[in-house]
Amino acid sequence: xxxxxxxxxxxxxxxxxxxxxxxxxxxxxxxxxxxxxxxxxxxxxxxxxxxxxxxxxxxxxxxxxxxxxxxxxxxxxxxxxxxxxxxxxxxxxxxxxxxxxxxxxxxxxxxxxxxxxxxxxxxxxxxxxxxxxxxxxxxxxxxxxxxxxxxxxxxxxxxxxxxxxxxxxxxxxxxxxxxxxxxxxxxxxxxxxxxxxxxxxxxxxxxxxxxxxxxxxxxxxxxxxxxxxxxxxxxxxxxxxxxxxxxxxxxxxxxxxxxxxxxxxxxxxxxxxxxxxxxxxxxxxxxxxxxxxxxxxxxxxxxxxxxxxxxxxxxxxxxxxxxxxxxxxxxxxxxxxxxxxxxxxxxxxxxxxxxxxxxxxxxxxxxxxxxxxxxxxxxxxxxxxxxxxxxxxxxxxxxxxxxxxxxxxxxxxxxxxxxxxxxxxxxxxxxxxxxxxxxxxxxxxxxxxxxxxxxxxxxxxxxxxxxxxxxx
Amino acid sequence: xxxxxxxxxxxxxxxxxxxxxxxxxxxxxxxxxxxxxxxxxxxxxxxxxxxxxxxxxxxxxxxxxxxxxxxxxxxxxxxxxxxxxxxxxxxxxxxxxxxxxxxxxxxxxxxxxxxxxxxxxxxxxxxxxxxxxxxxxxxxxxxxxxxxxxxxxxxxxxxxxxxxxxxxxxxxxxxxxxxxxxxxxxxxxxxxxxxxxxxxxxxxxxxxxxxxxxxxxxxxxxxxxxxxxxxxxxxxxxxxxxxxxxxxxxxxxxxxxxxxxxxxxxxxxxxxxxxxxxxxxxxxxxxxxxxxxxxxxxxxxxxxxxxxxxxxxxxxxxxxxxxxxxxxxxxxxxxxxxxxxxxxxxxxxxxxxxxxxxxxxxxxxxxxxxxxxxxxxxxxxxxxxxxxxxxxxxxxxxxxxxxxxxxxxxxxxxxxxxxxxxxxxxxxxxxxxxxxxxxxxxxxxxxxxxxxxxxxxxxxxxxxxxxxxxxxxxxxxxxxxxxxxxxxxxxxxxxxxxx
Numbered sequence: 001x002x003x004x005x006x007x008x009x010x011x012x013x014x015x016x017x018x019x020x021x022x023x024x025x026x027x028x029x030x031x032x033x034x035x036x037x038x039x040x041x042x043x044x045x046x047x048x049x050x051x052x053x054x055x056x057x058x059x060x061x062x063x064x065x066x067x068x069x070x071x072x073x074x075x076x077x078x079x080x081x082x083x084x085x086x087x088x089x090x091x092x093x094x095x096x097x098x099x100x101x102x103x104x105x106x107x108x109x110x111x112x113x114x115x116x117x118x119x120x121x122x123x124x125x126x127x128x129x130x131x132x133x134x135x136x137x138x139x140x141x142x143x144x145x146x147x148x149x150x151x152x153x154x155x156x157x158x159x160x161x162x163x164x165x166x167x168x169x170x171x172x173x174x175x176x177x178x179x180x181x182x183x184x185x186x187x188x189x190x191x192x193x194x195x196x197x198x199x200x201x202x203x204x205x206x207x208x209x210x211x212x213x214x215x216x217x218x219x220x221x222x223x224x225x226x227x228x229x230x231x232x233x234x235x236x237x238x239x240x241x242x243x244x245x246x247x248x249x250x251x252x253x254x255x256x257x258x259x260x261x262x263x264x265x266x267x268x269x270x271x272x273x274x275x276x277x278x279x280x281x282x283x284x285x286x287x288x289x290x291x292x293x294x295x296x297x298x299x300x301x302x303x304x305x306x307x308x309x310x311x312x313x314x315x316x317x318x319x320x321x322x323x324x325x326x327x328x329x330x331x332x333x334x335x336x337x338x339x340x341x342x343x344x345x346x347x348x349x350x351x352x353x354x355x356x357x358x359x360x361x362x363x364x365x366x367x368x369x370x371x372x373x374x375x376x377x378x379x380x381x382x383x384x385x386x387x388x389x390x391x392x393x394x395x396x397x398x399x400x401x402x403x404x405x406x407x408x409x410x411x412x413x414x415x416x417x418x419x420x421x422x423x424x425x426x427x428x429x430x431x432x433x434x435x436x437x438x439x440x441x442x443x444x445x446x447x448x449x450x451x452x453x454x455x456x457x458x459x460x461x462x463x464x465x466x467x468x469x470x471x472x
Numbered sequence: 473x474x475x476x477x478x479x480x481x482x483x484x485x486x487x488x489x490x491x492x493x494x495x496x497x498x499x500x501x502x503x504x505x506x507x508x509x510x511x512x513x514x515x516x517x518x519x520x521x522x523x524x525x526x527x528x529x530x531x532x533x534x535x536x537x538x539x540x541x542x543x544x545x546x547x548x549x550x551x552x553x554x555x556x557x558x559x560x561x562x563x564x565x566x567x568x569x570x571x572x573x574x575x576x577x578x579x580x581x582x583x584x585x586x587x588x589x590x591x592x593x594x595x596x597x598x599x600x601x602x603x604x605x606x607x608x609x610x611x612x613x614x615x616x617x618x619x620x621x622x623x624x625x626x627x628x629x630x631x632x633x634x635x636x637x638x639x640x641x642x643x644x645x646x647x648x649x650x651x652x653x654x655x656x657x658x659x660x661x662x663x664x665x666x667x668x669x670x671x672x673x674x675x676x677x678x679x680x681x682x683x684x685x686x687x688x689x690x691x692x693x694x695x696x697x698x699x700x701x702x703x704x705x706x707x708x709x710x711x712x713x714x715x716x717x718x719x720x721x722x723x724x725x726x727x728x729x730x731x732x733x734x735x736x737x738x739x740x741x742x743x744x745x746x747x748x749x750x751x752x753x754x755x756x757x758x759x760x761x762x763x764x765x766x767x768x769x770x771x772x773x774x775x776x777x778x779x780x781x782x783x784x785x786x787x788x789x790x791x792x793x794x795x796x797x798x799x800x801x802x803x804x805x806x807x808x809x810x811x812x813x814x815x816x817x818x819x820x821x822x823x824x825x826x827x828x829x830x831x832x833x834x835x836x837x838x839x840x841x842x843x844x845x846x847x848x849x850x851x852x853x854x855x856x857x858x859x860x861x862x863x864x865x866x867x868x869x870x871x872x873x874x875x876x877x878x879x880x881x882x883x884x885x886x887x888x889x890x891x892x893x894x895x896x897x898x899x900x901x902x903x904x905x906x907x908x909x910x911x912x913x914x915x916x917x918x919x920x921x922x923x924x925x926x927x928x929x930x931x932x933x934x935x936x937x938x939x940x941x942x943x944x945x946x947x948x949x950x951x952x953x954x955x956x957x958x959x960x961x962x963x964x965x966x967x968x969x970x971x
Binding site: 379382383390391392393394395397399401402404406407408410411413414417418420421422423424425426427428429430431432433434435436438439440441442 | 698888926
């Protein structure tokens with residue numbers, strides 16, 4: 001069954017586009033995994049899993065199509081059905097329900113007209129609160145239809161009609177929400193910053209803080225800013241898990257769950273922090289412990305890394321690679337994160353040694369398929385400066401080069417002195433020329449040409465000076 | 473030969489007790505030069521080639537001023553209006569011998585006063601040598617005359633340019649090095665006479681005087697020089713260094729051309745830039761950014777015209793893609809040919825292997841030669857010999873060894889510790905180098921001070937300060953009375969000029 005699916009035209013296309021396809025079954029159960037989520041992210045995640053996992057594709061699409069039919073997003077429904085029909089043309093869900101689609105489109109259009117009309121009448125009445133609510137309704141409506149940019153615009157229009165800080169904060173949170181759906185991470189960052197800057201007090205602020213840090217972390221992670229992402233995730237308050245809806249959004253269900261925070265935060269921390277930081281800031285962090293308890297294997301991986309058991313740590317992570325590739329946010333940055341953790345492990349592993357055999361390295365660090373041999377991987381690491389070592393290809397050793405600080409300081413001093421000496425001479429030449437009134441001035445008699453033109457003139461005039469003087 | 477004339481000629485004795493004071497010496501020497509100028513040339517031409525010839529009476533190392541003047545007049549008379557070179561001034565002729573003798577033994581202090589004669593004599597040497605089709609024989613006398621007058625040879629004169637041109641024509645690159653190694657620290661200045669003469673500092677015969685003080689625009693040592701003369705000197709000098717394969721010095725020399733003050737670029741700058749890019753590759757393996765002081769607009773123009781060279785440098789630095797350089801070289805064949813840079817470009821291709829191999833030392837401590845062969849091509853023997861030459865010439869801190877393991881063959885093993893191997897320096901050597909560098913830097917600092925001083929007594933600067941003071945006085949609301957009291961060698965302002 002799975003092989004059939006993998007050979008379907010849809011996955012062939014995905015392959016041609018260079019997208020990741022996961023063939024093996026993941027560790028999680030689709031039903032229970034997806035039951036953690038609500039709203040748009042549920043559909044989005046199902047769609048992601050469906051289009052990336054050959055094993056779960058059909059199930060995921062079936063659930064997604066059933067879900068989509070409940071909503072107003074006709075475009076998404078049609079897309080899902082189209083994709084499923086390329087995977088399993090005989091599946092009953094793969095048949096487009098044209099009647100439903102037409103009816104829904106009509107209904108959506110009517111609702112939009114109605115909302116437009118209402119908003120217009122509010123505007124005529126000049127009641128700020130009504131206009132604000134009218135715009136908000138429009139925003140909700142467009143969001144439900146999947147028209148992100150229209151939703152974004154509608155929410156933006158609320159700004160001038162907001163009368164309290166609470167309204168402002170709600171509006172900005174809505175904007176964050178839409179930006180996440182759009183996956184425009186820079187927008188997320190700027191809106192989150194605005195929420196943070198909103199002048200809320202007391203309970204309200206405390207309520208919003210976990211949301212802010214979680215969303216900031218997510219935005220940083222998706223822009224490959226792992227260090228900042230890690231700091232934000234690990235400082236998310238555990239109240240996030242039990243938060244009441246803010247701005248009408250249940251963030252832990254409609255954006256990212258506590259489990260996600262544990263995984264994202266743990267992986268980003270592993271990729272960007274050293275051992276003592278991991279120990280102090282992640283494992284000993286009582287806030288983040290609540291999240292880590294949800295994903296014990298991440299906790300185990302971090303503990304193993306701190307205890308210098310790098311191969312065991314990498315093994316655990318490798319085991320979950322498929323799961324994470326099916327995560328809608330992680331899949332794009334996962335290979336970078338894993339690559340960083342791996343290089344960091346190799347560097348950390350090598351620090352106490354002066355010499356390790358390559359075979360030992362190869363057994364400790366199983367190849368991930370990116371490089372043909374461990375030598376190639378080490379060579380790349382040395383060449384880009386992450387690993388300070390030398391490879392002995394004859395005796396198959398990895399050697400830590402001896403350092404001689406005294407010699408180096410002398411050599412550096414000498415090189416620097418020579419450089420300064422030369423710079424000073426250049427300045428002296430220039431100074432003398434200025435003092436003697438020597439300067440190349442533009443030729444005023446000739447008509448001005450563009451720089452390339454003058455250049456041509458120059459080069460033709462000087463052409464062959466070398467050969468004329470006999471030095472070639 | 474009148475006794476009267478001889479009296480005048482011998483009237484100036486540099487060792488005379490009354491001339492021990494530098495100021496006295498200065499006045500007497502000046503008067504002597506001007507009195508010689510008043511004697512008509514006819515007097516000096518009398519009695520030539522007789523035993524009583526003034527030239528045989530005078531000692532070139534003691535009566536240098538008089539000797540130079542007479543020699544100059546004699547040669548002028550001999551070559552005057554003649555199409556061929558007369559025998560007396562031909563190499564081996566009596567006047568030629570006297571000329572060469574003089575240039576190698578004159579009194580440098582006296583020659584500070586007779587700059588015009590000194591220059592004229594050097595020009596004769598060059599002209600005669602050229603006319604005889606043997607330009608090379610002029611190199612040595614010219615060089616000794618230059619070094620004798622100014623051991624630092626750091627004040628640029630027209631002779632510098634003539635000399636380097638001559639060396640390039642004869643391809644005597646090595647002969648040019650003693651002059652080229654002394655960098656140019658001053659250009660002949662045009663300080664007004666009253667400023668120059670009113671100061672103790674400017675007595676040309678002073679023991680401490682640097683060449684920037686006694687060689688100036690009016691001293692006659694140099695013809696009028698223009699910016700392109702200086703640029704040409706640097707470009708030719710750099711080419712001489714390339715000729716002897718001292719690429720680092722060539723690179724530095726070319727940078728002097730790039731930093732000239734310029735609103736627009738000129739041809740020499742372009743020429744220098746092209747060579748600079750190529751030589752930069754040979755020195756560092758890649759081409760660097762231009763010196764900070766280089767004029768931005770001019771550099772933009774130059775770079776627009778030298779794109780091909782930058783592409784070549786880019787290809788050179790890609791050590792993991794060796795064939796690319798070859799392709800680039802072939803693609804731009806005509807360009808290199810037209811610019812006369814074929815030699816350098818070929819050098820680039822040869823040297824890329826060197827950089828490739830030395831780059832390996834950053835990654836490997838030992839690598840079988842066969843691996844290198846796989847990457848660069850060629851036979852194992854060729855590569856082995858090539859590596860051996862690299863090691864022998866000190867380009868590579870490594871050794872070749874045989875390995876007993878089957879199928880491995882020769883192995884290139886790098887020295888990891890910088891204190892071992894052929895490139896290693898002992899601490900003593902390092903210290904020595906540091907000391908030498910300190911000395912050079914101190915000397916340079918003095919020269920900078922001199923240049924700064926010259927700048928601070930230039931007319932423009934004095935006027936600038938005057939204006940500044942006036943402004944300051946006006947701003948303070950007081951009269952202009954104080955403004956004149958502020959001296960022009962104000963320490964703070966000097967530093968501004970330097971920075």
